Amino acid sequence: MQDTHLFSIKDLSFSYPMGSIQVCALDRLNVHIPAKKLVTLSGPSGSGKSTLLHLLGLIEPLQKGEIAFLGSPFSSMKKSLQNQIRRRDIGFIFQRFHLIPVLSVEENVSYFISRMGWPKSEVKKRTEEALDTVGLSKHIKKLPFELSGLQRQRVAIARALVKNPKVILADEPTANLDQTTGKGVMDLLQKLVEKGVSVIISTHDPMVLSYADMKIHLLDGKLVQQGDK
Amino acid sequence: MQIMYFAFRNLFRNLRRTLAIVITIAVGSGALFCFDGFIQGVQKDFRENTIRSHSGNGEFHTKGYLDSAYEDPWKEWISNYDDVADFLYEQPGVEYIFPRVSINGMLVHHKKSISGAGQGIDADEEAEFFQSLEIVDGEPLTDQANGILLGKGLAKAIDAHPGEEIRFYTKSIHGKIRSRYFQVAGVFETGNADFDNRVFRIQIGAAQSLLGTSRIESISIGLNDHKNWDAVSASLTAQFPFLESASFAEINKIWYQHSMDWLDAQYHIIQIIILTIVLLGIFNTISTSILERKEEIGNLRANGESVFDVMRLVLYEGLFLGTIGGFVGLASAYLVASFILHQGILMPPGPGQTKQFFIAFVFTEKMAVTALSLSIISTLIASFFAGIKVCRMSIAKQLRSF
Numbered sequence: 164m165q166d167t168h169l170f171s172i173k174d175l176s177f178s179y180p181m182g183s184i185q186v187c188a189l190d191r192l193n194v195h196i197p198a199k200k201l202v203t204l205s206g207p208s209g210s211g212k213s214t215l216l217h218l219l220g221l222i223e224p225l226q227k228g229e230i231a232f233l234g235s236p237f238s239s240m241k242k243s244l245q246n247q248i249r250r251r252d253i254g255f256i257f258q259r260f261h262l263i264p265v266l267s268v269e270e271n272v273s274y275f276i277s278r279m280g281w282p283k284s285e286v287k288k289r290t291e292e293a294l295d296t297v298g299l300s301k302h303i304k305k306l307p308f309e310l311s312g313l314q315r316q317r318v319a320i321a322r323a324l325v326k327n328p329k330v331i332l333a334d335e336p337t338a339n340l341d342q343t344t345g346k347g348v349m350d351l352l353q354k355l356v357e358k359g360v361s362v363i364i365s366t367h368d369p370m371v372l373s374y375a376d377m378k379i380h381l382l383d384g385k386l387v388q389q390g391d392k
Numbered sequence: 393m394q395i396m397y398f399a400f401r402n403l404f405r406n407l408r409r410t411l412a413i414v415i416t417i418a419v420g421s422g423a424l425f426c427f428d429g430f431i432q433g434v435q436k437d438f439r440e441n442t443i444r445s446h447s448g449n450g451e452f453h454t455k456g457y458l459d460s461a462y463e464d465p466w467k468e469w470i471s472n473y474d475d476v477a478d479f480l481y482e483q484p485g486v487e488y489i490f491p492r493v494s495i496n497g498m499l500v501h502h503k504k505s506i507s508g509a510g511q512g513i514d515a516d517e518e519a520e521f522f523q524s525l526e527i528v529d530g531e532p533l534t535d536q537a538n539g540i541l542l543g544k545g546l547a548k549a550i551d552a553h554p555g556e557e558i559r560f561y562t563k564s565i566h567g568k569i570r571s572r573y574f575q576v577a578g579v580f581e582t583g584n585a586d587f588d589n590r591v592f593r594i595q596i597g598a599a600q601s602l603l604g605t606s607r608i609e610s611i612s613i614g615l616n617d618h619k620n621w622d623a624v625s626a627s628l629t630a631q632f633p634f635l636e637s638a639s640f641a642e643i644n645k646i647w648y649q650h651s652m653d654w655l656d657a658q659y660h661i662i663q664i665i666i667l668t669i670v671l672l673g674i675f676n677t678i679s680t681s682i683l684e685r686k687e688e689i690g691n692l693r694a695n696g697e698s699v700f701d702v703m704r705l706v707l708y709e710g711l712f713l714g715t716i717g718g719f720v721g722l723a724s725a726y727l728v729a730s731f732i733l734h735q736g737i738l739m740p741p742g743p744g745q746t747k748q749f750f751i752a753f754v755f756t757e758k759m760a761v762t763a764l765s766l767s768i769i770s771t772l773i774a775s776f777f778a779g780i781k782v783c784r785m786s787i788a789k790q791l792r793s794f
Contacts, residue, residue, distance in 0.1 A: 250696020
């Protein structure tokens with residue numbers, strides 16, 4: 164039977180080396196994440212939520228267990244296919260924005276899709292749409308240092324959005340923003356979910372948790388609570 | 393194309409650092425270019441001095457003459473000199489033709505005598521071309537029918553001075569002892585002690601008269617450009633198959649070719665030292681520049697860029713830096729050499745010489761391409777190792793690097 168979940172996580176364990184000992188970040192985690200929902204990964208610092216997000220985004224290699232993305236297991240995936248999935252199907256939003264400082268707002272948003280080989284007109288159209296969605300149409304020529312925190316995070320969202328990904332993975336996207344600005348970002352992400360994009364957010368911000376369709380709470384690398392709205 | 397554009401924009405990320413890298417590369421490429429130009433200048437000067445001191449651009453003689461010993465060597469000499477000379481004058485680039493014969497014998501002055509190896513030469517013609525033959529006393533041999541030019545060691549041995557008469561004894565090809573008085577025109581020094589202790593020069597007509605032959609032992613030539621030698625040599629030996637040629641480099645193999653090889657080796661050693669310094673200098677700066685962008689590289693990788701894409705980005709940056717630095721270095725070196733050091737560099741007297749002289753820089757397109765290529769390659773190597781260092785980290789580790 165075909166797996167209809169966005170992510171299926173089975174017996175997932177992960178540890179980091181710290182000197183001569185291994186620190187367990189995830190311990191035999193089993194969970195299914197549905198598509199087209201806003202899912203939050205919560206828990207205190209060191210609970211493993213960022214590690215899980217990194218594993219889901221193929222930016223941390225699997226150690227033990229399995230993750231399947233739309234039924235395709237990561238463990239048997241070639242690196243080139245992993246690059247393809249990161250390029251086309253996954254959009255990232257980081258806490259520290261990670262905008263490219265030498266490129267303008269427009270170039271930051273269009274860079275990765277222009278690398279996909281799309282026609283220039285299509286790249287331009289999509290970039291304009293994405294920047295319009297996040298309300299930055301008037302700032303396209305600005306460099307990142309000329310923007311406020313919220314504007315930078317909006318550029319990061321537009322960059323994730325412009326690829327029309329299957330899922331957006333956001334690592335504490337509101338951590339560097341004030342409450343009002345953070346709410347602005349969450350409203351934007353919720354609108355994306357309404358348009359059919361899956362969003363998975365790692366957070367311990369109660370405001371963010373209030374937007375969740377599904378909450379996954381971790382403690383010491385273990386799933387302690389899972390619930391739907 | 394996007395990667396190349398991004399790499400270009402990265403040059404403006406930290407202008408001070410970019411400038412430091414460009415200056416380091418420029419100093420390296422400029423130093424390589426200048427040193428190569430200087431060595432080329434030395435080699436050119438050395439080549440011209442060798443050609444214009446005594447051997448000309450090369451000489452022709454009968455086949456096998458230099459490799460064999462003959463009881464009656466004059467029987468092997470060139471009998472149809474006029475035909476050969478006429479043909480040579482028709483060849484492009486030939487400006488001077490110097491017929492020569494060897495004449496050995498005893499030089500006597502007062503009660504001192506010494507055996508010497510003489511050269512019968514067309515002195516008037518040779519005086520015009522052989523400007524590097526240093527006359528240390530008296531004047532060159534030109535049209536003085538009874539003049540003789542002595543090597544420094546030879547003149548000292550018989551205590552002969554310009555204006556004095558010496559008697560020369562030799563044996564004709566028919567076995568008869570002949571003698572003639574010559575007046576010392578001058579004393580020369582080439583720096584080659586063996587040559588200066590043995591050799592003297594007289595007019596070729598006088599030498600042929602004493603020997604009793606009209607034949608010519610060898611024909612040296614003076615060209616407008618040493619690069620014409622191969623063509624002239626090939627056409628002459630094709631026309632006169634009984635002749636063979638020896639270039640000035642072959643004639644002066646030990647004196648000239650070994651010195652050129654020594655200069656070449658010296659250049660290559662300095663080249664390696666300069667490149668190593670440049671490589672170490674820029675590796676550190678480029679590494680810092682790339683390592684502090686680990687997070688950004690992690691972001692690129694997280695968005696689907698492969699290791700290959702990131703390496704392309706890093707290498708393009710290296711290519712731009714190497715090219716800009718290389719060109720800046722070449723242009724600066726050329727400007728300094730052309731305007732500030734346009735006369736060249738003043739050198740102390742060379743071996744066997746008494747005067748200081750200037751070595752001018754000689755720049756060629758090939759040297760510019762070599763210096764530029766080496767600058768770019770060094771920068772690419774430094775960029776490659778710095779890039780690989782970051783790319784070997786996992787993406788998550790790159791993203792955590794703040």
